[in-house]
Amino acid sequence: MLPVKGTAAAxxxxxxxxxxxxxLVGSAAMGLNPPSIYAAxxxxxxxxxxxxxxxxxxxxxxxxxxxxxxxxAAQVLRRYVFxxxxxxxxxxxxxxxxxxxGATNCGxxxxxxxxxxxxxxxxxxxxxxNRIRRGIDEGDLPASTEPDLLAKYVAVLIQxxxxxxxxxxxxxxxxxxxxxxxxxxxxxx
Numbered sequence: 763m764l765p766v767k768g769t770a771a772a773x774x775x776x777x778x779x780x781x782x783x784x785x786l787v788g789s790a791a792m793g794l795n796p797p798s799i800y801a802a803x804x805x806x807x808x809x810x811x812x813x814x815x816x817x818x819x820x821x822x823x824x825x826x827x828x829x830x831x832x833x834x835a836a837q838v839l840r841r842y843v844f845x846x847x848x849x850x851x852x853x854x855x856x857x858x859x860x861x862x863x864g865a866t867n868c869g870x871x872x873x874x875x876x877x878x879x880x881x882x883x884x885x886x887x888x889x890x891x892n893r894i895r896r897g898i899d900e901g902d903l904p905a906s907t908e909p910d911l912l913a914k915y916v917a918v919l920i921q922x923x924x925x926x927x928x929x930x931x932x933x934x935x936x937x938x939x940x941x942x943x944x945x946x947x948x949x950x951x
Contacts, residue, residue: 807874814878821849825886835897839890839916843923843940850924851933887917912947919943 796806803809824845832838891913897903923936 810875811878814882818882821855822846822882824849825889829889829893834900834902835894836902838893838897839912840944842890843916843919843944844937846920847923847927847933847936847940851927851931851936883917883921887913890916915947 800806800809803812825842828838828842828845832841891909894903894907894909894912898905898907898909919940923940926936926939927933
């Protein structure tokens with residue numbers, strides 16, 4: 763049940779980031795239409811930005827956890843991939859990743875919506891490339907490792923895994939695919 767403080771729109775504005783995957787259902791039950799919800803955030807783009815930021819800081823927080831929680835670049839990348847699988851194949855939310863699949867099929871008037879998740883994906887890829895560079899400098903990856911190419915490989919792997927999750931692949935299948943993909947790299951155990 764949504765807490766009601768002031769107007770129903772204010773209640774939605776306060777709680778939507780935590781329940782964004784079901785906001786249309788909840789708003790319909792409260793008698794709100796999409797324009798009312800957008801107006802509570804300023805506009806549709808602002809709502810999407812807030813939801814994406816909430817998602818990045820909660821569901822997709824596996825990225826900083828992997829960076830901060832592992833000693834070597836190889837361990838970081840492995841944890842990153844496996845925690846991503848856990849995030850987008852959890853039984854308590856849609857099997858997908860908002861930052862991979864969000865706003866992929868938009869019209870010309872929604873370029874900002876398309877640019878936002880693309881920016882998150884590019885930042886994640888750059889973060890991984892920088893960690894790979896550090897791994898090379900620290901000697902836990904071979905000097906011949908191509909950081910940008912390896913980071914792109916991991917990004918493509920994540921995007922493919924999220925598409926498979928969206929299509930119904932079970933977490934154990936996704937883990938098996940990730941194991942196979944990571945074994946193909948000479949730098950990862």
